[in-house]
Amino acid sequence: MLLPCLYICALLLATLSGVPGLLGARQGGRIATGMLAAAALAGLAVSGGVLYAGQGWRLDLGWALPGARLALGGDPLGAFVLAPVALVPACLSRYAEGYWDGPAHAATAPRLRFFFGLAAGSLIALTAAANAILFLFAWETMALTGFLMITASDQDAAVREAGWVYLVASHTGVLLLFAGFSLLARATGSFALGPLPAGFAATPAGTWAFLLLLAGFALKAGIGPLHVWLPGAHTAAPSHVSAMLSGLLLKMGLLGIIRLVAWFPDPPLWWGGLLTCVGAVSGVMALAFALAQRDLKRMLAYSSIENVSIVALGLGLALAGKSLGLPALVLLGGAGALFHLLNHALLKPLLFMGAGTVLHATGTRDMERLGGLARAMPRTALCFTAGAFGLSALPPLNAFAGEWLLYLGAFHSLQAGGWVGAIAILAGLAVMGALALATFTRACGVVFLGEPRTEVALRAHEPPSSMTGPMTLLLGVCLLLGLCPLLLAPALQRAAEALAPGLPPLRSLAPLGHLSFVAAAALPVAWAAWRIALRLPGRTAGTWDCGYARPTARIQYTATSFSQMLTDAFRWLLAPVERLPRIQGLFPRNARYQMQAPDTLLERGLKPGAAFLAWALSRLRFLQAGHLPIYLLYVVLTLVALLAWTLA
């Protein structure tokens, strides 16, 4: 009985955390952080109880709506996602005390805190909702509070547009989910969410339900090509909200897909293949876009698409393992996907907080205008760089351990003969790893290292500790999970066992403990070499300039030039908008080259398409005459038509 009580406590504390600030409490931000921190402790206790002590729980109460029940279930999958969902909002709220407070944001801060708490509460509710109606209620709360938070600075036209795109995409997703859940309800006879009958996957209704729900969840998760809302929304929102969107909101889509994998006992093989291929293609494409961005937050947004794609890859592997009857694949794919989900939920908020700190200190997100910030903001630089290192899936940080499980799964599927999936995963992950490395070295190098490129970068300052503290905390958790991934093995095992029965022990397939040994071999050597080199009595001079007598900061390699070779290779996809310099004469004047890569699908596909649709539908406007009797006539005609159809 303890765990459900703790869960309800967490839910209420998080949901109401913004209320005291609304009622005029002067310390609104601090109170909200305190309540969210308490919610985090309660949530972590619940998820620890379910995952490590194996105490699942259930709470089922009636509700006045037909089909709806207040059914909450503490299953291992939900509990695994609950851990970051509980922890991260508290960190972000603490960060927001420094980032979105004070006189500049006095009008919006209380409102934003209220929506933030509501969103955190809805996320907690989603991890345990076991009834489709309840699920959709929480889902809509999450989606709408997301919209309200994204449009916090709504005096900006770009923000309004991003919010609008988000709202359209979000509601398209909800419609798909409505349809999918209705199909499930018809098959099972109730709106309770849970395992589906065997053989349902083979029926047309099963296929439709899977595809509809997959599309609905993928739209929220931002898996390409359904990612169109994501880059704009992440860029437009205040940074701690971007962190919430990217770290947690997207994860709810992924949690939905994970649940889908768990519900279908006998999925056909092509479902897994579809998810794997979509994951590989969308991940590589997202990084191509990330490499072409000058906007720091937009770059991070595209990198989020890549990371949810990696989770999709793992889930595809688990689905394929389920249909082939290979428990090793289910375990490695599922555990790898969950691990990566957790890693991204911790690392991406860290990076968005870093980007927000840069924005806070310099007032710009344009990487080409920054540079050399590491000297003014060493702590932010360290946290951001370490997070970027981790998110490039490099050992010894945690994202590597997650991808390592996926690689192992791909190697296992090779032995089983599933080579298409194996190539998609191996080549996909290898290309993504290297592209992510290019993306993140570019960002860290151009923003934090070298010489300041502009006046704003020169005047940057370290932010208050309320902003660096949460970053340091998240980095610490990531380091712990990366150095000792074995700590997470029991939780991964239990969560993956929810996907399919009868899985082998994770330890026998993936010796996670050995990763710690490798780290123990490499880190002391690196640390000693670094410390000794730091203590050397050195002489200071200028950077070697190859004899060029008047170097300036403008000479440095820029973000655009750093990624030029790679973006050239992806020119067919990016369709960049370029302003080429025209150099004429013997003594040409100043020339300027500029490249921008807007989202191809949104700008060249969906927006023109939607405009065309609006134009075409405007032809039907004569139907809306504005006279009430005519509308009543329509209603009667429709009823007659429906009656005739049911009788026929």
Next chain:
Amino acid sequence: MTRTLLLLLAQLGLTLALAPLLPGLINKVKALFAGRVGPPVFQLYFDLAKLLRKQPVFSATTTRAFLAGPAASLAVPVAAALLLPMGGPRAPLGFAGDAIVFAYLFGAARFLVILSALDTGSSFEGMGAAREATFAVLAETALFMGLAALARFSGQVSLGPMLTAAGQGWRLAGGPLALVLAAWAIVFLVENCRIPFDDPNTHLELTMIHEVMVLDHSGPPLALVLYGASLKLWVLGALVVKLCLPLRGPWWIDWPAFLGGMVLLAAAVGVTESVMARLKLRRVSQALIAALVSGTFGFLLLLLQA
């Protein structure tokens, strides 16, 4: 336990002590080819000893990140050497999935070396860093295709059994293994910045990748970089040599055979560098695509064969 410990110490000791010989051997072969006497084989040891006694010069632009590159380029090959079986069939720290760790360790070093290059704020070093990041996309994938082929062939996911099975399997699957070998040979040359992909000798920054990234290092940090580069040459060379060597004897046959293989590899690199010119920059990615295709073909052939 004692055996593992002995193996660990022996392998680590040999790697640390002998690695700087390889560049010396390569240079000697190149000198012989050109009809010169060339520097002594132990030249790198002398250079390292000299650099360690020098006072470093740091650019005023740099931060602490500048030293992350040298530190990582030392630590990563040391850790990688523990994952790779050299003389015998077993690695000191082999485990299921170590092949992936092996590949990603070098990624970690690459990340930090690129950062320390960008830390100087020099456009030359930025250029080298950009190239390093770009070519890694293809090189890493080619390496993984080869690993996938070997995993398929041996039914293992650990480097030790994988490479032993491959070394002994040339009669069974010579063609596909030769394709994998070709892919890895190219990866080996690219990763170690050898001709035809990069020139470790000239100091014309515009044409280079690795050398230009470490242009601003001096004194002991430069010694770390040079020593780390020779360790990397040794470790990645061991990967290629092990792929070719059918080792199954007692250790007093295996170890000399392995060391002989390394000497032959150095000679082969020297010959390659003597008879080839550096490729144009645009050709480098084409050669890397060739490596990727070769590795993938090897993989597909092994799939069909099994």
